[in-house]
Amino acid sequence: MGEKIGVYVCHCGSNIAGVVDVVGVAKWAEENLPNVRVARDYKFMCSSLGQEMIEKDVKDLGLTRVVVAACSPHLHEATFRNACKRAGLNPYLFEMVSIREQVSWVTKDKTVATEKSKMLISGGVRRVVHHQPLEPLFVDINPNVLVVGGGIAGIQAALEIADQGSHVYLVEREPSIGGHMAQFDKTFPTLDCAACILTPKMFTAGNHPNITLLTWSEVEKVDGFIGNFTVQIRQKARKVIADKCTGCGVCEEKCPKKVIDHMFEAGMGTRKAIYTPFPQAVPKYPVIDVENCIYYQRGTCKACEKFCPTGAIDFDQKDEMMTVQVGNVILATGYELFDARRVPQYGYGRLANVVTNLEFERLSNTAGPTSGKIVLRDGVTAPQTVGIIHCVGSRDIKYNVDCSAICCMQSLKFAHLVKEKTGAKVYNFYIDIRTPGKTYDEFYRRILDEGVHFIRGKVAEVTDAPRFPGEEGKLVIQVEDTLAGRQLRVPVDMVVLSAAMQPRVDSKEVGQKFGISCSANGWFIERHPKLDPVATMTEGIFIAGVCQGPKDIPATVSQGAAAAARVLGLIGQKQVTLEPVRASITQDNCSGCRICNNLCPFNAITFIEDRAVSDINPALCQGCGTCVSACPAGAITGSHFTNQQIMAQIEGVLFDLNVQGAREEMERVPA
Amino acid sequence: MSEQFEPTIVGFTCNWCSYRAADLAGMSRIKYAPNVRLIRLMCSGRVDPQFVFKALAEGADGVLISGCHPGDCHYVEQNYKTMRRFALLKMTLAALGIEDARVKLVWASAAEGNILAEEIDKMVAEVKALGPLNWKGDRRPKTEDGRVPSSVIGHRSVVEGVAV
Ligand SMILES: Cc1cc2nc3c(=O)[nH]c(=O)nc-3n(C[C@H](O)[C@H](O)[C@H](O)COP(=O)(O)OP(=O)(O)OC[C@H]3O[C@@H](n4cnc5c(N)ncnc54)[C@H](O)[C@@H]3O)c2cc1C
Ligand code: SF4
Ligand code: SF4
Numbered sequence: 038m039g040e041k042i043g044v045y046v047c048h049c050g051s052n053i054a055g056v057v058d059v060v061g062v063a064k065w066a067e068e069n070l071p072n073v074r075v076a077r078d079y080k081f082m083c084s085s086l087g088q089e090m091i092e093k094d095v096k097d098l099g100l101t102r103v104v105v106a107a108c109s110p111h112l113h114e115a116t117f118r119n120a121c122k123r124a125g126l127n128p129y130l131f132e133m134v135s136i137r138e139q140v141s142w143v144t145k146d147k148t149v150a151t152e153k154s155k156m157l158i159s160g161g162v163r164r165v166v167h168h169q170p171l172e173p174l175f176v177d178i179n180p181n182v183l184v185v186g187g188g189i190a191g192i193q194a195a196l197e198i199a200d201q202g203s204h205v206y207l208v209e210r211e212p213s214i215g216g217h218m219a220q221f222d223k224t225f226p227t228l229d230c231a232a233c234i235l236t237p238k239m240f241t242a243g244n245h246p247n248i249t250l251l252t253w254s255e256v257e258k259v260d261g262f263i264g265n266f267t268v269q270i271r272q273k274a275r276k277v278i279a280d281k282c283t284g285c286g287v288c289e290e291k292c293p294k295k296v297i298d299h300m301f302e303a304g305m306g307t308r309k310a311i312y313t314p315f316p317q318a319v320p321k322y323p324v325i326d327v328e329n330c331i332y333y334q335r336g337t338c339k340a341c342e343k344f345c346p347t348g349a350i351d352f353d354q355k356d357e358m359m360t361v362q363v364g365n366v367i368l369a370t371g372y373e374l375f376d377a378r379r380v381p382q383y384g385y386g387r388l389a390n391v392v393t394n395l396e397f398e399r400l401s402n403t404a405g406p407t408s409g410k411i412v413l414r415d416g417v418t419a420p421q422t423v424g425i426i427h428c429v430g431s432r433d434i435k436y437n438v439d440c441s442a443i444c445c446m447q448s449l450k451f452a453h454l455v456k457e458k459t460g461a462k463v464y465n466f467y468i469d470i471r472t473p474g475k476t477y478d479e480f481y482r483r484i485l486d487e488g489v490h491f492i493r494g495k496v497a498e499v500t501d502a503p504r505f506p507g508e509e510g511k512l513v514i515q516v517e518d519t520l521a522g523r524q525l526r527v528p529v530d531m532v533v534l535s536a537a538m539q540p541r542v543d544s545k546e547v548g549q550k551f552g553i554s555c556s557a558n559g560w561f562i563e564r565h566p567k568l569d570p571v572a573t574m575t576e577g578i579f580i581a582g583v584c585q586g587p588k589d590i591p592a593t594v595s596q597g598a599a600a601a602a603r604v605l606g607l608i609g610q611k612q613v614t615l616e617p618v619r620a621s622i623t624q625d626n627c628s629g630c631r632i633c634n635n636l637c638p639f640n641a642i643t644f645i646e647d648r649a650v651s652d653i654n655p656a657l658c659q660g661c662g663t664c665v666s667a668c669p670a671g672a673i674t675g676s677h678f679t680n681q682q683i684m685a686q687i688e689g690v691l692f693d694l695n696v697q698g699a700r701e702e703m704e705r706v707p708a
Numbered sequence: 709m710s711e712q713f714e715p716t717i718v719g720f721t722c723n724w725c726s727y728r729a730a731d732l733a734g735m736s737r738i739k740y741a742p743n744v745r746l747i748r749l750m751c752s753g754r755v756d757p758q759f760v761f762k763a764l765a766e767g768a769d770g771v772l773i774s775g776c777h778p779g780d781c782h783y784v785e786q787n788y789k790t791m792r793r794f795a796l797l798k799m800t801l802a803a804l805g806i807e808d809a810r811v812k813l814v815w816a817s818a819a820e821g822n823i824l825a826e827e828i829d830k831m832v833a834e835v836k837a838l839g840p841l842n843w844k845g846d847r848r849p850k851t852e853d854g855r856v857p858s859s860v861i862g863h864r865s866v867v868e869g870v871a872v
Binding site: 109110111135137138139140142143144145146149150153156157160549552554562574575618636638639659660661662663665666667675678680683684686687688690691693694 | 716718724727728730731733734735737738739740742745746747748749750751753754755756757758759762763766767768779780782783784785786789790793825
C-alpha cells in the first residue's frame with residue numbers, strides 16, 4: 038500500500054518496560070511488520086520530548102501513519118492525535134495500542150507479555166493502513182438550557198445559568214417549585230428555617246427574566262444530541278388563566294371541597310379542590326384538582342369562577358404542548374420517601390401515633406397543620422416520650438441497600454425539636470451514627486448534651502400490646518440494645534420513622550427519555566463517581582441533587598451549581614467537537630430492504646420513498662455501528678470502524694497464527 | 709504432545725463499558741490469562757458475525773464479545789440487538805460444529821474490571837479444555853523441513869502430531 042508507518046513503544050517508566058521487553062518489541066515491529074518505516078521505544082511517549090519525536094519523524098521520514106503502543110487510548114489518544122496534527126498529519130491516521138492496561142499491568146510472565154504486546158501492535162499496524170483522514174464534527178451549542186425538577190438542586194442550577202445570561206426552561210411537575218425542602222421546618226445543622234433560605238430563591242427563579250418557569254408540566258419527549266435537543270413539554274391544564282390570576286386566593290377561600298393533602302402536607306393537613314400547595318408557592322396561581330372538584334364530578338358548583346374578581350377560571354382549559362430547543366439538560370428530579378408500610382412490624386398505617394419523618398416535618402412546621410405544635414394524632418395531646426427510629430428502609434437488603442445519608446442528622450434534628458418544643462423524653466434507635474459533614478459531629482454532641490437517649494440496635498417491633506405494667510396505652514418499642522447486650526422494651530407516646538430517601542418510581546423511565554441509565558439501586562449514574570459526578574455518559578445531559586444519590590442540602594446545592602458550571606462552560610465554547618465516527622449509506626448498494634430503519638435508537642435512518650433507499654442523517658447518528666453490521670447489502674460504512682479496518686486488525690492480532698501476515702513478513706523486503 | 713496447549717482468543721469490546729472494564733482491570737493490577745487479544749469497537753452492536761468467522765478462520769480458538777449490561781447501553785438499546793444477533797450466530801456456529809464455549813457474550817460494566825478478568829480466565833480454561841480449533845488446520849507457514857520459522861512467534865506452542 039506504500040504507507041510509511043511509525044511505531045512508538047512507550048516504557049511508561051517501568052510500568053510497561055518492567056514487564057515487556059520494549060526494545061525488543063520495537064525492533065521486532067520494525068523488522069517484521071509490513072509498511073513499518075521506523076519503530077522506536079522511549080521512556081515517556083506522552084512527554085513533550087516523546088511527542089516531538091513523533092512530529093520530527095513525520096516531517097523527516099514522511100510518515101503517513103502513526104501507531105503508539107502505550108497506555109489506554111482513553112488516556113492519551115487525544116495527546117498523540119494532536120502531535121500528529123501539529124506535524125501536519127491528519128489526526129485520524131493514528132492508532133493507539135494499549136500495552137499497559139491490557140498487557141504489562143495484567144500479565145505475570147514477561148515473555149508472554151512481550152509476545153502479546155507484539156500481537157496487539159501488529160493489529161494496530163494492520164488497522165492503521167486502512168485509516169482515512171477524517172475531520173472532526175463541529176456542533177453549535179444552543180445556549181438555552183432545560184432544567185427538569187424544581188427542588189433546591191434545580192432552582193440553584195437554573196439561577197446560576199440564568200444569571201450568566203442564558204435562557205433556562207425550568208420544568209416542574211407539581212404546581213409549585215420548591216421540592217422537599219419547602220416542606221421542612223428547620224434544617225440541620227444550623228437549624229435555620231427552611232422557608233427563610235428557600236423562598237427568596239424560589240421568588241428569584243419565578244421572576245427571573247431569563248427563566249421560563251413551567252410548573253404543572255412534564256417532559257414528554259426528547260430528541261437530538263448535545264448542542265441541539267428538541268424537547269416536547271406538556272403543560273397540564275391548570276384550569277386557571279395565568280395571565281389573569283393575581284393570586285389573591287379568594288377562590289381557595291370560597292371552594293367548598295376539602296381534600297386531604299397527601300403531597301405537600303404529607304397527609305397531615307387539608308387543602309381545597311382549587312389550591313396553591315403552600316402560601317409561598319411560586320408561581321402564585323392555583324390549580325384545580327380535577328379529580329376532586331365538585332364541578333367535574335356533578336356538573337355544578339363553579340364557586341371559584343363566581344367569586345374570582347378577574348375572571349381567571351377556565352373550566353375548559355386543555356393541556357398544551359410546547360416544543361423548546363435547548364443545548365444542554367440538567368436533571369434534578371430528586372427523590373421520594375420510602376413507604377414505611379413496607380415494614381409492617383413498625384406499625385405505620387395501623388398504629389395512629391407512628392408517624393413518618395415527612396409527617397413530623399409538617400407537624401413541627403409553624404406554617405403546618407398544627408401551627409408547629411408537636412402533638413399526637415388527636416391534635417391536642419403533647420407526647421411525653423418520643424422514639425425516633427433511624428434507617429427505616431435504608432441499609433437493609435430487603436429494601437434499599439444504600440445509606441440514606443441524611444437520616445441520622447435528620448433524626449438528631451427531630452430529637453432537638455421535640456425536646457425544645459415539648460420537653461419530652463426522646464430515644465433515638467440507631468444502627469450506627471453517621472455524621473460526616475462539616476460541623477455535623479458537633480451537632481451530634483450538642484444533642485447528646487441536651488440529654489437525648491441513644492440506643493444502638495435495629496428495632497424489632499413497635500406494638501400497642503402491653504405485656505408489663507406501664508405499657509398500657511403506650512407504643513412499645515422492642516429492641517436489642519447491642520451495646521449493653523440485652524433486650525429492651527421502651528414504652529413511648531409517639532414513634533417517628535426516619536424513612537429512607539429512594540429513587541423516584543419513574544426514574545428509569547425518565548432516564549431512558551434522556552438516554553441515561555440508573556444504577557442497580559435506581560439512582561442516575563454519573564460519568565465518573567469521583568472525577569465527574571454531575572456529567573453522565575450522554576453528552577449534554579447532566580444530573581444534580583438527590584436524583585444522583587442520597588445527600589443533604591449543602592451537597593445538593595453544590596451539585597446544582599457544579600452542573601450549571603459545566604453547562605456554562607459548554608455554552609462559552611459555543612461549539613463542541615464530536616468524533617467523526619458516523620455511519621453512512623452508499624445508496625447505489627442499498628437494496629431498500631429497510632432492515633436498518635428500525636435499528637437506530639436515534640432515529641437517524643430514514644427511508645427515501647421515491648428512490649427506495651435508506652439514508653442516514655449524520656447529525657443524529659451517534660456512531661454505534663449497529664446498522665453497519667446489520668445491512669445485508671454491505672451498503673453502510675461506519676467511519677473509523679470500517680469492516681476493512683476491523684478485519685485487518687483481526688488478521689494483525691492473529692499474526693502468529695495467520696498465514697497471510699506471516700507470508701508477507703517472510704517476503705517483506707526491508708525498507 | 710510436547711507442551712500444554714495455550715489457546716488464542718480474540719475479544720471484541722464496546723468502547724464505553726467493557727474496554728473501560730479492561731482499563732480498570734489494568735489499573736487495579738488484576739492478573740488474568742494473557743490469551744485474549746482485544747479489539748475495540750464503539751458498541752457490541754457493531755460486532756458483525758463476519759468478524760467472528762474471520763477470527764476463527766484466521767486461527768483463533770475462541771471469540772469473546774463483551775458490552776454494557778442490558779439497559780445500560782451507551783446507545784440506549786443496541787446491546788439488545790447484539791443479544792438477538794448473538795443467538796442467531798450461535799445457531800450457525802453450532803451447525804458448523806463449533807463448540808458452545810468457544811464463542812461467548814459477556815456483559816461487563818466500566819466498574820467491573822474484576823468480572824471481565826474472571827470471565828476471561830474462565831473462558832481460557834474452557835477453551836483450553838476443548839483443545840485447538842484448527843478450523844482450517846494449522847495455517848502457520850512452514851519451512852521446507854516442516855518447522856515453523858522462528859520469526860513466526862506467539863505463546864501458542866506447537867501441538868505436535870495434532871497440527872494438520
Ligand atoms: C424528612 C427529611 C428531612 C430532611 N432534612 C434536611 C435538613 O434538615 N438539612 C439538609 O441538608 N437536608 C435535609 N434533608 C435532605 C433534603 O431533603 C435533600 O437534600 C434535598 O431536598 C434534595 O433536593 P433535590 O432538589 O435534589 O430533590 P427534591 O427536593 O426531591 O426536588 C425534586 C423536584 O423535582 C420534581 N420532579 C421530579 N421528577 C420530575 C419530572 N420527571 N419532571 C418534572 N419535575 C420533576 C419534584 O416534584 C421536585 O419538586 C431531609 C430529607 C428528609 C427526607
Ligand atoms: S439495511 Fe442496508 S440495504 Fe437495507 S435499507 Fe438499510 S442501508 Fe439499505
Ligand atoms: S451507526 Fe448507530 S447511531 Fe448511527 S445510524 Fe447506525 S444505528 Fe443509528
